[in-house]
Amino acid sequence: MKQARRQVWAVLRREYVERVKTKGFIFSTIAIPVMMLGIIGLMTFMAVRAEQSNRQMALVDFTGQVGQEVARRMDEAGYDVEIVDAQVGLEELDRRVLEDEIEGYVVLDELTVQEGAFAYRSKDSPGPVRGALLESIVVETVLELRLSATESAGGVRALLGGDRLSFERLGDEAQSEVEEAAGLVSGIAGVIILYMAMLMYGAFVLRSVLDEKRNRVVEVVISAVTPGRLMLGKILGVGSMGMTQLGIWAACAALIGLLGVPMLAANLPEADLSNLAEALPGIGALALLLAYFVLGFFLYSSLFAAVGAMCGTEEEAQQTQFPVMMLLIVPFLLQMFSLEGGAFPWMDWAAVFPFFSPIMMFPRAVSGAVPWWMVGMSLVLMVIAVGATAWVAGRIYRVGILMQGKRPTVRELVRWVREA
Amino acid sequence: MAEPAVRLAGVTKSFGAHTAVSDFDLEIPRGAILGLLGPNGSGKTTSIRMMMAILVPDRGTVELFGGFPDFARRSRVGYLPEERGVYEKMKVLEQLVFLGEIRGMERKIVRRRAMEWLERLDLGEWAAKKVQALSKGMQQKVQFIGTVLHNPELLILDEPFSGLDPINQEVLESIVLEQREQGATILFSTHLMEQAERLCERVCLISKSRKVLDGNLREIKRRERSNVVALEFEGDDRWLTRLGVTEIERVGYAHHLTLNARVDRDRILAAAVAEGVSLRRFELLEPTLREIFVRHAGADAADEPALMAAGGAR
Numbered sequence: 001m002k003q004a005r006r007q008v009w010a011v012l013r014r015e016y017v018e019r020v021k022t023k024g025f026i027f028s029t030i031a032i033p034v035m036m037l038g039i040i041g042l043m044t045f046m047a048v049r050a051e052q053s054n055r056q057m058a059l060v061d062f063t064g065q066v067g068q069e070v071a072r073r074m075d076e077a078g079y080d081v082e083i084v085d086a087q088v089g090l091e092e093l094d095r096r097v098l099e100d101e102i103e104g105y106v107v108l109d110e111l112t113v114q115e116g117a118f119a120y121r122s123k124d125s126p127g128p129v130r131g132a133l134l135e136s137i138v139v140e141t142v143l144e145l146r147l148s149a150t151e152s153a154g155g156v157r158a159l160l161g162g163d164r165l166s167f168e169r170l171g172d173e174a175q176s177e178v179e180e181a182a183g184l185v186s187g188i189a190g191v192i193i194l195y196m197a198m199l200m201y202g203a204f205v206l207r208s209v210l211d212e213k214r215n216r217v218v219e220v221v222i223s224a225v226t227p228g229r230l231m232l233g234k235i236l237g238v239g240s241m242g243m244t245q246l247g248i249w250a251a252c253a254a255l256i257g258l259l260g261v262p263m264l265a266a267n268l269p270e271a272d273l274s275n276l277a278e279a280l281p282g283i284g285a286l287a288l289l290l291a292y293f294v295l296g297f298f299l300y301s302s303l304f305a306a307v308g309a310m311c312g313t314e315e316e317a318q319q320t321q322f323p324v325m326m327l328l329i330v331p332f333l334l335q336m337f338s339l340e341g342g343a344f345p346w347m348d349w350a351a352v353f354p355f356f357s358p359i360m361m362f363p364r365a366v367s368g369a370v371p372w373w374m375v376g377m378s379l380v381l382m383v384i385a386v387g388a389t390a391w392v393a394g395r396i397y398r399v400g401i402l403m404q405g406k407r408p409t410v411r412e413l414v415r416w417v418r419e420a
Numbered sequence: 421m422a423e424p425a426v427r428l429a430g431v432t433k434s435f436g437a438h439t440a441v442s443d444f445d446l447e448i449p450r451g452a453i454l455g456l457l458g459p460n461g462s463g464k465t466t467s468i469r470m471m472m473a474i475l476v477p478d479r480g481t482v483e484l485f486g487g488f489p490d491f492a493r494r495s496r497v498g499y500l501p502e503e504r505g506v507y508e509k510m511k512v513l514e515q516l517v518f519l520g521e522i523r524g525m526e527r528k529i530v531r532r533r534a535m536e537w538l539e540r541l542d543l544g545e546w547a548a549k550k551v552q553a554l555s556k557g558m559q560q561k562v563q564f565i566g567t568v569l570h571n572p573e574l575l576i577l578d579e580p581f582s583g584l585d586p587i588n589q590e591v592l593e594s595i596v597l598e599q600r601e602q603g604a605t606i607l608f609s610t611h612l613m614e615q616a617e618r619l620c621e622r623v624c625l626i627s628k629s630r631k632v633l634d635g636n637l638r639e640i641k642r643r644e645r646s647n648v649v650a651l652e653f654e655g656d657d658r659w660l661t662r663l664g665v666t667e668i669e670r671v672g673y674a675h676h677l678t679l680n681a682r683v684d685r686d687r688i689l690a691a692a693v694a695e696g697v698s699l700r701r702f703e704l705l706e707p708t709l710r711e712i713f714v715r716h717a718g719a720d721a722a723d724e725p726a727l728m729a730a731g732g733a734r
Binding site for chain 1: 469472474475491494495497499500501503505506507508509510514518519521522523524566567
């Protein structure tokens with residue numbers, strides 16, 4: 001036992017130290033979050049700029065009845081509206097649009113008062129959001145005008161005012177809206193982290209096995225260490241490196257949170273940050289993330305180790321790892337699909353399938369979309385699957401690492417597993 | 421201690437249609453130094469890989485220290501494979517420490533011992549360098565240190581000296597002999613006949629996947645009488661061509677004559693007397709390993725490029 005521990009430990013340490021020391025590790029630890037923050041920042045910046053830069057609008061009212069009110073409401077909605085005298089003429093306004101002085105203009109005429117129809121002239125389509133907003137502003141204003149002739153204006157205004165729907169959730173798990181949103185966000189973030197981490201660290205295990213096999217170091221190592229211990233040490237070593245990297249990122253995120261939030265609060269006194277604490281993922285969600293990461297990593301990396309042991313060249317490995325990658329890509333696509341609103345009840349059951357669990361069950365668990373016993377079931381099934389996969393992969397690994405020459409066929413693989 | 425360090429009995433291994441090793445028997449007693457000799461592709465490496473349980477024989481049994489080559493027994497072996505496998509990105513000392521550790525050595529002890537070995541092989545200043553920064557020969561020395569680091573009872577070395585310059589070859593040879601003096605059993609493969617002759621107490625010759633002969637080198641030589649006569653004389657050498665000797669080789673002042681069925685020693689002596697040449701030397705040479713090999717495996721086996729090259733290596 002002592003010998004076994006020492007050997008596994010030696011392999012683990014080698015794998016860990018040799019990876020963590022590399023420039024690649026340091027670079028990726030810094031570069032990946034910087035890159036992701038950069039992309040998010042750039043996208044936000046562009047979106048904000050795009051929205052702010054084209055809010056210059058004009059309005060021409062041929063009726064003289066609704067123009068003021070429409071302009072006021074547009075102003076409320078954040079547009080910069082200039083009411084243009086009807087005498088100016090549309091040609092002049094068209095010229096201003098074409099010369100980018102204004103983004104577009106709204107034309108209200110007799111038909112507007114009768115049917116609510118109006119024109120929006122611009123170089124670019126208003127898009128669904130702006131289109132719907134303009135439409136509701138114009139229609140509401142016209143409705144108000146027409147109804148006020150018959151009823152008291154105040155009552156109509158109340159009827160037309162916003163916030164008519166209030167949602168009350170039924171069932172045992174009452175969640176605040178913030179909590180629900182937080183669950184959704186940490187679910188998505190978790191899926192992306194799990195997907196990337198397992199793909200990336202799994203590939204490391206594959207490379208490590210393949211390199212050792214290719215340069216035949218494994219023949220010397222295997223004369224002292226059993227293949228099972230070697231494989232275990234390797235997976236634990238790469239896994240520890242992964243945990244180190246994820247840990248560094250988590251610590252940085254926590255630090256930014258701790259320092260950044262008070263700073264934000266001080267600079268934006270009017271912003272309400274009391275909900276922010278609620279929006280952070282709880283200890284439970286983090287523990288669950290860790291559980292799915294550890295189990296998922298064992299599951300996939302033992303498969304990646306088996307792939308590495310089967311192959312003799314980089315090219316072979318590229319092809320052979322495809323089925324294993326599919327086990328990660330399929331649940332990822334299913335998960336993205338169900339986020340888009342295409343959830344089917346069977347997907348909850350697909351999430352119980354051990355190979356799909358990390359990516360599909362974790363977000364369901366944190367958003368409270370499935371009962372807790374399904375989460376428990378998926379964890380138990382994963383533990384069983386880890387054992388079974390390690391057994392099969394271990395046998396393939398044991399035969400494969402010493403095998404030179406062509407890649408085995410499926411039939412040969414079955415024989416390896418049986419006879420190893 | 422009675423059981424041999426290595427025992428192969430009726431071992432056969434094929435790869436598809438090609439038979440790499442056929443019905444191979446071999447026993448290496450404890451404390452012996454044995455050279456496994458044969459041209460490239462004769463089955464040396466396959467045999468060694470079966471001893472290390474890297475390959476499983478199709479038939480026959482392989483034993484190390486009297487039992488199946490399991491992990492416990494294999495960790496008593498220092499194995500140097502033919503391929504120079506190293507962790508290229510690891511530092512030299514770290515790599516050696518790792519190799520010692522997986523064989524159950526204390527980290528501190530193995531570090532100290534590895535450093536001593538590096539100093540001894542003139543690699544001390546390279547200890548903190550990455551292995552890939554070293555030349556092929558230096559890498560080979562590092563690998564060799566990894567093989568002897570844990571003081572194995574049995575050294576199995578597959579072509580340990582190939583690719584090294586003569587100075588380093590001699591250094592490694594002396595270490596191998598020193599290990600043997602300390603009680604280790606040594607098996608090494610080579611295609612350099614002269615080297616085996618210099619180092620080995622026992623040899624095993626294989627050719628075309630079959631064992632040709634094995635045993636104590638001196639006994640073999642005693643048994644295998646020479647058929648080469650060395651002659652030194654004054655005067656014209658044209659009379660030699662009339663003798664009917666097919667192979668005459670000029671070595672310095674001497675002529676080496678290979679005897680055959682029609683020409684024996686007496687015939688040469690008689691001819692010399694008849695010609696009236698003044699003989700200065702007439703010696704029946706001890707057969708070289710190469711000659712023995714040729715005699716048993718046939719000239720065609722010995723004429724393979726590897727052996728030809730080996731003949732002129734030194």
